[in-house]
Amino acid sequence: MRNLKTEGIIIKRRDFNEADRMVTIYTKDLGKIAVKAAGVKRITSRRASHIEILNYTKISLYKKSQIPVLIEAQMINSFTEIKDSLEKISQAYHICELIDGLCPEGDSQPEVFDLLKNTLNELSLVGGEELLFTVHGFEIELLTLLGFWHKSQNESEELDTHQFIENILERKLKSHRIFSKLQ
Numbered sequence: 001m002r003n004l005k006t007e008g009i010i011i012k013r014r015d016f017n018e019a020d021r022m023v024t025i026y027t028k029d030l031g032k033i034a035v036k037a038a039g040v041k042r043i044t045s046r047r048a049s050h051i052e053i054l055n056y057t058k059i060s061l062y063k064k065s066q067i068p069v070l071i072e073a074q075m076i077n078s079f080t081e082i083k084d085s086l087e088k089i090s091q092a093y094h095i096c097e098l099i100d101g102l103c104p105e106g107d108s109q110p111e112v113f114d115l116l117k118n119t120l121n122e123l124s125l126v127g128g129e130e131l132l133f134t135v136h137g138f139e140i141e142l143l144t145l146l147g148f149w150h151k152s153q154n155e156s157e158e159l160d161t162h163q164f165i166e167n168i169l170e171r172k173l174k175s176h177r178i179f180s181k182l183q
Contacts, residue, residue, distance in 0.1 A: 010053050011096040023051050028113040032103045037070040050075040081124040088123050091135045094175040101169045111145050115177040
């Protein structure tokens, strides 16, 4: 299949060449995929605003080689409520870092996609203490879905998820280190 259509949440992006970007998208159908977005750094690009980090986007891809190329993008939800709050965006970036680090590329897990989408929706609505409970619940659920943790209520509440995840990734989490300096 050369042309693909799917929906996904943008979890990472990086510049590639002069006018292109490499975008990592977590989709329901394909799991985590890396996509080349040709020409999106140009001023005239109509796709650029649709593929910002945290956007829930409908995408069309053309797979001519190893890396699919983005043909079309249409934003479904930009999660503006999250992007307007430093506290919320720091937690959302943390969530994206976990999805990117813990989920293998090309492994479709619809439950993980639903967890990601539902958690971002919930982050849009909550604040303060509830924000931390939401993120901790996401971490426990993600670890459970990926097979790293067996969810039992008593132990899950006491689990230092950051330390546990850093041991799995064999590196420190960047999002917490960066945003802790800003607060």
